[in-house]
Amino acid sequence: MNIHIIGAGSLGLLYAGKLAASGCRVTVWCRSVEQAGKLRGAGITIEETEGKLQNVDPNAFSVRSWDAFAESGAAADADYLFLMLKQQGIEEMAxxxxxxxxxxxxxxxxxxxxxxxxxxxxxxLPMWTIYAAITTEGAKRTSSSSVLHAGHGTTTIGKMMPAASFIGATSHEDHEIELVQELKRAGFEALLSNEMDEMIYRKLLMNAVINPLTALWRIPNGALLSSPERVGLMEQLYREGILVYEAAGIPYGNKLWEWIVSVCQSTSGNTSSMLKDVMDGRTTEVAWINGSIVQLGRKYGVSVPKHELITQLIEGMNL
Structure with missing residues (x-):
């Protein structure tokens, strides 16, 4: 398949490197000309937690900077574009x-x-088919051309359509199935889902519980489970979120708390994206994560004081 990846951060490099190494035609779109030049010269290096290195030759993929998007054909040859920017960068870029x-x-x-x-x-993008992807892969960019694969997870993909469109829908298009097969060949655990709304809100609450606390305490994901006090605050954030979801009628599936704990364990050494942003002095995604739960709470009359405080504390770190 021909896959274009917009954004060369931690996940962008991880997916680009593994897909290119498995034989996909990959184009990486970088924000900066400098990073594009580094990738053209050095390729992509993926380090696994056990120390194994995977060096992806620069000839195995193409690299372009955003300012060349229009003149290069606007990815007209792509089977799929992966949008791998953080939330705060989407509006301007799109x-x-x-x-x-x-x-x-x-x-x-x-x-x-x-x-x-x-x-x-x-x-x-009225004529584009929009998909959501939920991934629990752990990744940390260690340089402009290298990434640490800090934890293996699952990537779930589904087309975003009105709920009524999915009534009775059980099959997927051939190109969607082929995409999942390509991801599996590249070493990812991947699947398709017709229940992406539920998956999105499961992932939202997981991030709202894990990411801001790692950023406040400057700890990797797994360290959240190292004391009753830390787990206790995680549980308080979780319970507030569930109250909001139930008031809003948002489905969140079964064993969500157990899943959150399992993600902490499977990505125990990972530095969350929010912690990385804080350490690098960048604006975080807290307004779109905990802030989303605060907005839902206000809309449905549910008090979420812990999420409000967490949002204020993290936003106070933004420079």
Whole structure:
């Protein structure tokens, strides 16, 4: 398959490197010309937690910078585009780079943590087919061309359509099945789902419980489970979120707490994206994660004081 990856952060490099190494035609779109040049020269290095290195030759994939998107054909040859930017970078990039081609047909898969961006992308890209992807892969970029694969997880992909469109739907299109097969060949555990709304809100609450606490305490994911006090605050954030979901009628499936704990364990050495942003002095995604739960709480009359405080504390770190 021909896959274009927009964003060369931790997940962008991980998926680009593994897909290119498995034989996919991969194009990586970088924000900066400098990073694009480094990737063209050095390729991508993926380090597994056990110390194994996978060096992906620069000739195995293509690299372009965003400013060349229009002149290079706007990814017209792509089977799929993976949008792997953080939430706070989507609006500007989509409006300036993608929206001029919104009336062309493309398949866009969005890998973001929060909520609200999918609706905006539908407005900007009316002819594009929008998918959501939920992944629990752990990744930490260690340089502009290298990434630590900090934990293995699952990647779930589904088309974003009105709920009524999925009534009785059990099959997927051939190209969607082929994509999952390509991801599996690259070493990812991947599957398709017709219940992405539920998956999105499961992932939202998982991130709202894990990410801000790791950022506040400057600890890896697994260290959240190291004391009763830390687990206790995780549980308080979890319970507030569940009260909001139940008031809003949002489905969240079974054993969500157990899943959150298992993600902490499977990505125990991982530095969360929010902690990385805080350490690097960047604006975090807390407004789209815990802030989304705060907004839902206000809409449905549910008090969420812990999420409100966490949002304020993390936003106070933003420079």
């Amino acid at each position: 409006r300036e780079v993608l929206a001029p081609f919104g009336h062309h047909r493309r398949n866009l898969i969005c890998f973001q943590n929060g909520t609200g961006h999918l609706e905006r992308l539908r407005e900007l």
